[in-house]
Amino acid sequence: MSGLHRSSSAPLKNALPPQELLDDLCSRFVLNVPKEDRQTFERILFLVEYAHWFYEDNTVEKNPSLKSLTLKEFTTLMFNNCEVLKPYVPHIDDIFKDFTSYKFQVPVTGAIILDQTYERCILVKGWKGSSWSFPRGKKNKDEDDHTCAIREVLEETGFDVSKLLAKDAYIELMFGKQRVRLYIIAGVSDGASFAPLTKKEISEIAWHRLDDLQPASDEVISRSVTGLKLYMVTPFLKSLKSWISKHAPHVASKSDAFHRGFSVWKSKNSSSGSSSALVDNQHTKLVSNPIVADTGPSDNRVAETGPGKSFRNFRFDSRLIIQAMESGFSA
Structure with a gap:
């Protein structure tokens, strides 16, 4: 996703979430869940979606300087900054596409x-x-x-x-x-x-x-x-x-x-x-x-x-x- 890079400078308007926040979201919504919920990419993407909701509804609202992100943008950040998801970054487009298709079969x-x-x-x-x-x-x-x-x-x-x-x-x-x-x-x-x-x-x-x-x-x-x-x-x-x-x-x-x-x-x-x-x-x-x-x-x-x-x-x-x-x- 071109143009989407995390900023390490002082908070600016529309700044991307810092590494500490992404680590916290990854730990809270992806790592600390039952093992069976991390067995498929569909389940993992649902967890990432929950994290995205939390980020938009709580974090961004309390800190307007942070950028509001689409689910695809947020997913890309999570995969790039969460150690357990990093190995799958090269396949993120296919994973997200499959998730979108799966989601509309629920x-x-x-x-x-x-x-x-x-x-x-x-x-x-x-x-x-x-x-x-x-x-x-x-x-x-x-x-x-x-x-x-x-x-x-x-x-x-x-x-x-x-x-x-x-x-x-x-x-x-x-x-x-x-x-x-x-x-x-x-x-x-x-x-x-x-x-x-x-x-x-x-x-x-x-x-x-x-x-x-x-x-x-x-x-x-x-x-x-x-x-x-x-x-x-x-x-x-x-x-x-x-x-x-x-x-x-x-x-x-x-x-x-x-x-x-x-x-x-x-x-x-x-x-x-x-x-x-x-x-x-x-x-x-x-x-x-x-x-x-x-x-x-x-x-x-x-x-x-x-x-x-x-x-x-x-x-x-x-x-x-x-x-x-x-x-x-x-x-």
């Missing part, structure tokens, strides 16, 4: 969270870029699908679905060699609190109308009819609507204000707009039944994710104002 699970009308779902927007997706993430070794879904949804939204998740209520698709299973969590109040427990992974969480997510195509990465950029959302919509048609409750029609999409949490770095909506407090029983889709695209793209921790922003409640307006109209 099963992914998450959840499709529906509101009480079954007309809206929760989507999260990645920290980088502008794509929206269902909360989900990769399974850990020997982790059950539903356990991974609960963990990932909690990390990305701060919402605990453990008491709402039914193991047989899910949609599953194959994206190339990667299996993606999303559990359907229905009947969630749109007044529920959402805020990611990780830092620099999610920039916004919002309720989106399913009707507004209708795409121009069934690609993994697509745009909705409203122009929203979607990642791993479109392929699930057909099966989701089929499930909803069988299980949605009969809810009395309300003003359009109840059904609009709206943002429930936004980080300071997010600039996208959102609409407010009235909170619906009607309680709806969760109905759980499986529907497994038998088709899906073979495209395989890189998700816009990473780890971290954030704070929940204040959300303005327009309920009383709208109620007053509606009372005035009917008077």
Whole structure:
């Protein structure tokens, strides 16, 4: 990797991590782990990725003079400066390429969270870029699908679905060699609190109308009819609507204000707009039944994710104002 050399001079802006820091990261994340986790390059690269997350989320944040690095740049530094990895430096490009391919074969699970009308779902927007997706993430070794879904949804939204998740209520698709299973969590109040427990992974969480997510195509990465950029959302919509048609409750029609999409949490770095909506407090029983889709695209793209921790922003409640307006109209 040309142009990437560690500086031994006094700290400068965008300086590369010093040898002492790299030694510490290597010791903490690579050397002091069970031996079986260092038996393959795939496992070693996962350990290096954890070290990269720690470096970006903790070290760089505390010391802004350090350079923020891509995973490939960080991996190259680690291999060049960690004694146990140095022998493999000549093969680092092939190792990283194989790791990237392997990484997108790891099963992914998450959840499709529906509101009480079954007309809206929760989507999260990645920290980088502008794509929206269902909360989900990769399974850990020997982790059950539903356990991974609960963990990932909690990390990305701060919402605990453990008491709402039914193991047989899910949609599953194959994206190339990667299996993606999303559990359907229905009947969630749109007044529920959402805020990611990780830092620099999610920039916004919002309720989106399913009707507004209708795409121009069934690609993994697509745009909705409203122009929203979607990642791993479109392929699930057909099966989701089929499930909803069988299980949605009969809810009395309300003003359009109840059904609009709206943002429930936004980080300071997010600039996208959102609409407010009235909170619906009607309680709806969760109905759980499986529907497994038998088709899906073979495209395989890189998700816009990473780890971290954030704070929940204040959300303005327009309920009383709208109620007053509606009372005035009917008077």
